[in-house]
Amino acid sequence: MSQLxxxxxxxxxxxxxxxxxxxxxxxxxxxxxxxxxxxxxxGSVDDGKSTLIGRLLYDTKQLFDDHIEALSSVSRRRGAxxxxxxxxxxGLRAEREQGITIDVAYRYAATPRRKFxxxxxxxxxxxxxxxxxxxxxxxxxxxxxxxxxxxxxQTRRHLCIAAILGVRHVLVAxxxxxxxxxxxxxxxxxxxxxxxxSSLLGVKSLQAVPVSALDGDNVAExxxxxxxxxxxxxxxxxHQADAGVWSHEEDGSGGARLPVQIVARRPGGGRCYSGLLxxxxxxxxxxxxxxxxxxxxxxxxIWGLDGPKERAVPAESVSVTLADDLDVSRxxxxxxxxGAPHPVRDVEATVCWFGQDxxxxxxxxxxxxxxxxxxxxxxxxDGRLDVSxxxxxxxxxxxxxxxxxxxxxxxxxxxxxxxxxxxxTGSFIVVDEVTNVTVGxxxxxLPYVAG
Amino acid sequence: xxxxxxxxxxxxxxHLDVLESHAVFVIREVAAECxxxxxxxxxxxxxxxxxxxxxxxxxxxxxxxxxxxxxxxDNFDEVIDFRDRRVSQLGADLVIASVQQSIDAxxxxxxxxxxxxxxxxSVTLLDAIALHGFDAxxxxxxxxEDKARAKERVLSFRDTFGQWDxxxxxxxxxxxxxxxxxxxxxxxxxxxxDWTELDIWSYIQRESIELPSxxxxxxxxxVERDGMLLAVSPSVSPRPGEPVEDALVRFRTVGxxxxxxxxxxxxxxxxxxxxxxxxxxxxxRGATRADDKVSESSMEDRKREGYx
Numbered sequence: 001m002s003q004l005x006x007x008x009x010x011x012x013x014x015x016x017x018x019x020x021x022x023x024x025x026x027x028x029x030x031x032x033x034x035x036x037x038x039x040x041x042x043g044s045v046d047d048g049k050s051t052l053i054g055r056l057l058y059d060t061k062q063l064f065d066d067h068i069e070a071l072s073s074v075s076r077r078r079g080a081x082x083x084x085x086x087x088x089x090x091g092l093r094a095e096r097e098q099g100i101t102i103d104v105a106y107r108y109a110a111t112p113r114r115k116f117x118x119x120x121x122x123x124x125x126x127x128x129x130x131x132x133x134x135x136x137x138x139x140x141x142x143x144x145x146x147x148x149x150x151x152x153x154q155t156r157r158h159l160c161i162a163a164i165l166g167v168r169h170v171l172v173a174x175x176x177x178x179x180x181x182x183x184x185x186x187x188x189x190x191x192x193x194x195x196x197x198s199s200l201l202g203v204k205s206l207q208a209v210p211v212s213a214l215d216g217d218n219v220a221e222x223x224x225x226x227x228x229x230x231x232x233x234x235x236x237x238x239h240q241a242d243a244g245v246w247s248h249e250e251d252g253s254g255g256a257r258l259p260v261q262i263v264a265r266r267p268g269g270g271r272c273y274s275g276l277l278x279x280x281x282x283x284x285x286x287x288x289x290x291x292x293x294x295x296x297x298x299x300x301x302i303w304g305l306d307g308p309k310e311r312a313v314p315a316e317s318v319s320v321t322l323a324d325d326l327d328v329s330r331x332x333x334x335x336x337x338x339g340a341p342h343p344v345r346d347v348e349a350t351v352c353w354f355g356q357d358x359x360x361x362x363x364x365x366x367x368x369x370x371x372x373x374x375x376x377x378x379x380x381x382d383g384r385l386d387v388s389x390x391x392x393x394x395x396x397x398x399x400x401x402x403x404x405x406x407x408x409x410x411x412x413x414x415x416x417x418x419x420x421x422x423x424x425t426g427s428f429i430v431v432d433e434v435t436n437v438t439v440g441x442x443x444x445x446l447p448y449v450a451g
Numbered sequence: 452x453x454x455x456x457x458x459x460x461x462x463x464x465x466h467l468d469v470l471e472s473h474a475v476f477v478i479r480e481v482a483a484e485c486x487x488x489x490x491x492x493x494x495x496x497x498x499x500x501x502x503x504x505x506x507x508x509x510x511x512x513x514x515x516x517x518x519x520x521x522x523x524x525d526n527f528d529e530v531i532d533f534r535d536r537r538v539s540q541l542g543a544d545l546v547i548a549s550v551q552q553s554i555d556a557x558x559x560x561x562x563x564x565x566x567x568x569x570x571x572x573s574v575t576l577l578d579a580i581a582l583h584g585f586d587a588x589x590x591x592x593x594x595x596e597d598k599a600r601a602k603e604r605v606l607s608f609r610d611t612f613g614q615w616d617x618x619x620x621x622x623x624x625x626x627x628x629x630x631x632x633x634x635x636x637x638x639x640x641x642x643x644x645d646w647t648e649l650d651i652w653s654y655i656q657r658e659s660i661e662l663p664s665x666x667x668x669x670x671x672x673x674v675e676r677d678g679m680l681l682a683v684s685p686s687v688s689p690r691p692g693e694p695v696e697d698a699l700v701r702f703r704t705v706g707x708x709x710x711x712x713x714x715x716x717x718x719x720x721x722x723x724x725x726x727x728x729x730x731x732x733x734x735x736r737g738a739t740r741a742d743d744k745v746s747e748s749s750m751e752d753r754k755r756e757g758y759x
Contacts, residue, residue, distance in 0.1 A: 036466035064734035092602055092617050093751060103620055105601045106594045108647045115466050117645055129622040133604075136624045261479045264512055274508075276476040276626070305471060305507045315464055317472035317479075317508075330483055354622050368629045371483070429627045436631045441624045 037243040038117045039171070040104075040135040042162055043144035044154035045123030048175040050101055052144055052213035053120045054085025056234065059220035062109045063088070085213070089120040102127055104134035113239050125154060128161070128401040129354035132441055135162045140169040140241050142234070143194060147186045147210070148179040151193050157387045159194065163201035164350060164403065164447050166423055170198050171237050172208040178215060182225045200390055202448035207237045254421040255336030256282040258320065259370030263329055266321070272303065273328055274319040275371070278424040279417075280336065282318070283311040290326055291333040291415035292343035297322040331372035333415040333425065341425065343413035348382070350419070350447045351406045353398040355432070355439030359406065360397045365439070367410065369428035374412040376430070381406055385447060405446060419443035467654055474501075474642035475508040477605060477628060478589060481640045482508075482515055484630035485587035488640075489546065491576075492518035494534035495705035496662055497591030497643060500651055503660050504642065505589070506541055517544035519588070521576050523568040523707045524551045525686040530705055533663040548579035569707045573757040577613040580637055587630060587638040595647045596735060599751035605644050611635040613757035648703075648735050649728050656721045667724065668701045668716045679712030703735050 041049040057063055063071075067088070075084040078096075089105035090096055101122040109116040119134030135141060141162040145155055159170070172194050180186040191208035198206050209218050210226050211234060217223030220235040232240065257279040264272050286299045302309050303319040312318045320334065328334070335341065353359050363378045382405040384395035398404045419426030430440030464472070478501075481488050490505055492498045505514045518538060538545045550568050553575045554561045562568060580588065594601045604623045609615060630638055643651070655662065672683040674693045680700060681687045686709050689695050700713035701724070714733075718724040750758075 036469055065732040066734050089598070089601070092599065094618060102618060103602050105598070106645070107601060108595045108645070110647070110649070130620070133622050133624060137626070261476070262483055262509075264509070267511055274479060276472060305475060313464060315469055315472055317475040366631075368627050370627075371480070373484075373629075373631075423625065427625055427627065429622075429624055429629065431629060431631070436629070436633065438622045438624065438629065441622070 040138040042158040050086035349442040477642040488587040
C-alpha cells in the first residue's frame with residue numbers, strides 16, 4: 001500500500017501543476033474559425049501510435065459510418081478482432097499486409113474547441129525520413145511508449161529528432177497500461193525518463209498520460225483503472241496545448257521575415273513582392289532591409305489576399321511594395337531592419353541525413369533555403385549526434401538516418417537566422433543534384449542540447 | 452521545463468486563413484519553380500476553390516497557367532455550363548483532354564455504353580501531360596478524402612510513366628517545397644491537402660464562390676443501384692425492373708456521371724449544405740463514389756497508374 005501511495009505522490013510531478021484551463025475563447029465554440037493544432041504521433045514501431053490515433057478519432061466521433069463499417073469488415077477478414085483501429089491510418093496495401101506504418105498518414109479531427117491536423121508517423125528506423133516529414137510542421141509531439149517494454153532507442157531517436165526540428169511541447173502517452181496491470185511505477189519510470197531527456201533537449205512543456213489505446217482508457221475518456229492519476233486525458237491535453245506555435249515563435253525576437261516568392265508589376269507602375277510572412281508582424285512604415293543586397297527601405301503598402309491592410313501576421317500570404325525602387329527578385333529576403341541576418345556563404349547546420357549514400361566532406365548538393373535555390377559543398381563534418389546520450393561524437397560522414405553538425409559553403413550567400421529564432425529562414429533542404437530527391441534537412445546552428 | 456501545458460492568448464490567424472495562405476504559398480511556389488504548370492479543373496467544388504485561390508494568388512495579374520479539364524464525355528450539363536462560365540470569368544485558358552478521343556485513338560478500350568469511364572481518365576490525363584509538356588499538375592485532392600490520399604505529399608512526384616510510388620515518397624520538410632523534376636517526370640501539387648470537406652464549404656461560404664447548381668438540392672430522376680442514387684441520363688439508363696424515382700437530391704462530389712451518386716438532401720444553399728456536412732454520418736466518397744467501393748485499395752491502385 002505504501003508503495004502505491006508513493007507512486008501516486010510521485011505521479012503528481014507530471015500531472016499536478018497543470019494550469020487550470022483558462023481558454024478565453026470568445027467565438028471559439030463551433031465556429032469554423034477555430035484554432036488549429038498540428039501534432040505528430042511518434043515513437044517506436046509497435047508501441048501503438050496508429051491504434052492511439054484511431055482510438056482518438058473513434059472516441060471523438062470523427063469517423064463516418066461507412067468507414068467504421070469498412071473497418072469492421074476488414075478487421076474481421078484479417079482476423080484482427082472486431083475492430084483494429086490501426087487500420088484506419090495504415091492506408092497503403094503494403095502497410096496493411098505487414099501491420100506497420102511506412103509513411104506518414106494525415107488525419108483531421110475537429111472538436112467544438114479545436115481543429116487538429118494529425119501526422120501519424122512510422123516507427124521503423126528505415127522510415128525515419130518520413131517521421132521527420134511528419135514532425136517538421138508539428139506544434140506538439142505525441143510520443144507513444146509501450147508501458148510493458150519501456151523507452152527504446154527508437155523512442156529516444158524520435159523525441160530527439162522532433163525536438164531538434166523545434167517541437168517544444170511533448171505529450172507522452174504511456175500506452176498498453178492494461179498489460180502492466182495499471183502499475184503506477186511503470187508509468188512513473190517512463191514519464192521520468194522522457195521528462196529528463198526532454199529537458200535536455202530544450203522542450204518547454206511536457207505532459208505524460210497513462211493510457212490504453214486498445215480499450216480507450218484516458219484517450220478521450222477518463223479511465224476508471226488508475227485512481228492514482230489525476231491529470232488530463234490525451235484529448236484534454238491536446239485541447240490545452242499551445243496551438244500554432246510552429247509559425248508563431250513565442251518570443252517574437254527574430255523580427256519579420258518575408259522571403260520573396262514572386263515579383264509582380266503593379267498596374268499603376270512599380271512592383272510588389274509576394275511571400276509568406278514569418279517571424280513577427282509586419283506593418284506599413286516598417287523599416288526593412290532587402291537581403292542579400294543589403295539595401296534599405298520602408299514598407300509602403302501591404303496587400304493581404306483580400307486587399308490592402310495596415311499590418312500582417314506570421315503565416316499570412318502577403319504582397320508588399322517598398323518606398324524605394326530597388327532590385328528585388330525571387331530568393332531575396334525582406335527583413336525587419338532590427339536584428340536582420342547577415343548573409344553568409346559559410347553555414348554551420350545540424351543535419352538530419354536521409355540519403356542512401358552518406359554525406360561526406362567534399363560532397364556537392366543543390367540546396368533550397370526559403371525561396372532560394374543554390375548549390376553547396378560540404379566543407380566539414382563536425383560530428384555525429386549519439387542519440388543515446390546526446391553527445392556529439394567525431395565522425396567524418398553521416399549515414400542514412402544519422403544526425404550531425406555539418407559546415408557548408410554555398411554558391412550564393414544565404415540570409416539565415418538560427419533555427420531556434422526562425423524556422424523558415426533557419427532551415428534548408430539538401431537535394432541530390434541528379435535525382436532531385438531531398439536527402440537532408442538542415443537546421444542552422446548547433447542542436448540545443450543542455451547539460 | 453514546465454509541467455503541463457499553459458494556454459497562450461489567442462493572437463493567431465484563424466484556421467481558414469492559415470489554410471488559405473498556405474495554399475496560396477504552394478500555388479505560387481509551383482508557378483515560380485515549374486516550367487509548365489497546369490491546374491486540373493473538373494468544375495467540382497474542390498477545383499472551384501483551387502481556381503479561386505489561384506486567382507487570388509496572382510491578382511490583379513491573370514493566372515499564369517492554363518486550366519485542364521479531363522472530359523469523360525459523361526458529364527452533367529450544369530457542370531459544363533459552369534466550367535465554361537467560370538473559366539471565362541477568370542480570364543484563364545482552358546485545355547480539354549477528351550477520354551472519347553483516347554478511345555477513338557485506340558489508347559484505351561471503350562468500356563461500353565453506360566459503363567464508367569472514370570478509370571480511363573488516367574491515360575487521357577497522362578497523354579495530355581506528355582502532349583503539352585506539363586511538369587506540374589495542381590489538383591484539388593484532399594487528404595481527408597481517402598486513406599491512400601492521406602499518405603500523399605503536398606508536392607507528389609511522378610516518374611516518367613506517370614506513376615506514384617507510395618513506398619518511395621520524397622521527404623517533405625517544413626514548407627520547403629521543391630519542384631525540380633527531370634525531363635519526362637512531373638509533379639502533382641495538392642495545395643488543399645490539409646483542407647477537410649467542411650473547410651471547403653466554409654471557405655466557399657466565406658468567399659461566395661460559385662458552384663455548379665447540382666451541389667444544391669433539386670428534383671431529379673434517379674435509380675438506386677449498388678446502394679447509390681444515380682441520375683438517369685444519356686449515360687445512365689434504368690436497367691430492366693429498376694424503378695425510376697423523382698427525388699430531391701444533391702451531389703456531394705462531381706465526377707463522371709456514371710459513377711457519381713447523389714444524396715437525398717433538402718440543402719438548397721451553402722449554409723444548409725454546411726449544416727448537413729456537419730451532421731452527416733457518411734463520408735463524401737462513401738456516399739457518392741462507386742469507384743471507391745471496389746476494394747480497400749481502389750484509390751491507391753488508381754493513383755499508382757496516374758489518376759488525379
